Amino acid sequence: MAKKKKSSSHNLPAVVHPAVASDRSPVIMTELVLPSHTNALNTIFGGVVMGWIDIAGAIAAQRYCRNPVVTVSIDHLHFIVPIKIGYTVRITARVTYAGRTSMETEVLVDAENAITGEVRRATKAYLTYVAIDAQGRPKQVPSFSVSGAAEKKAFAEAEVRRKRRLAWLGE
Numbered sequence: 001m002a003k004k005k006k007s008s009s010h011n012l013p014a015v016v017h018p019a020v021a022s023d024r025s026p027v028i029m030t031e032l033v034l035p036s037h038t039n040a041l042n043t044i045f046g047g048v049v050m051g052w053i054d055i056a057g058a059i060a061a062q063r064y065c066r067n068p069v070v071t072v073s074i075d076h077l078h079f080i081v082p083i084k085i086g087y088t089v090r091i092t093a094r095v096t097y098a099g100r101t102s103m104e105t106e107v108l109v110d111a112e113n114a115i116t117g118e119v120r121r122a123t124k125a126y127l128t129y130v131a132i133d134a135q136g137r138p139k140q141v142p143s144f145s146v147s148g149a150a151e152k153k154a155f156a157e158a159e160v161r162r163k164r165r166l167a168w169l170g171e
């Protein structure tokens with residue numbers, strides 16, 4: 001008699017998303033501003049936002065290269081509007097450029113007053129990550145393919161930012 005297959009305690013699929021070698025889909029992180037994130041004015045600490053930006057950008061870069069990454073650079077950060085206690089913060093990160101071992105990510109931060117529904121752009125930043133091997137040395141990442149006029153323009157703009165960044169470093 002055929003053995004009855006042991007039933008699972010749930011009906012969830014084993015794999016929700018099939019493995020993709022290099023994935024450019026955006027990372028979307030949503031956070032609620034709690035008292036532990038705020039200053040005496042009940043608005044968010046800049047450092048908390050910077051941490052969220054770095055995490056979202058790193059996840060996007062790792063998703064792109066399927067490798068551990070380290071942060072090497074954060075371009076100018078401007079806090080445009082205060083983010084208040086109780087607001088919802090949406091952080092969206094995507095890879096905009098890849099060199100040989102480095103990747104640029106664009107990170108947008110939007111603050112939502114969940115009661116009124118008003119959403120305002122609070123911050124925009126560009127961060128650079130480098131893929132590293134087990135010895136901490138830079139490792140090659142997949143090449144960044146572009147198609148269509150809009151993508152080509154965005155890539156060219158990212159190249160300009162990279163040149164400026166490296167010029168600032170004195171390379």
Ligand SMILES: CC(C)(COP(=O)(O)OP(=O)(O)OC[C@H]1O[C@@H](n2cnc3c(N)ncnc32)[C@H](O)[C@@H]1OP(=O)(O)O)[C@@H](O)C(=O)NCCC(=O)NCCS
Nearest residue numbers: 070071072073098099100101102128130136137138165169
């Ligand atoms: C990442 C690290 C291994 C790179 O080493 P390195 O000797 O600078 O390596 P390279 O000169 O070959 O540069 C590697 C890539 O990073 C880029 N890069 C290096 N420093 C950079 C910077 N400050 N800003 C932007 N890009 C930078 C280079 O242009 C190069 O890009 P490419 O391969 O796409 O052309 C080294 O800088 C490091 O370990 N830094 C500390 C990272 C860290 O601790 N971060 C904080 C915690 S995550």
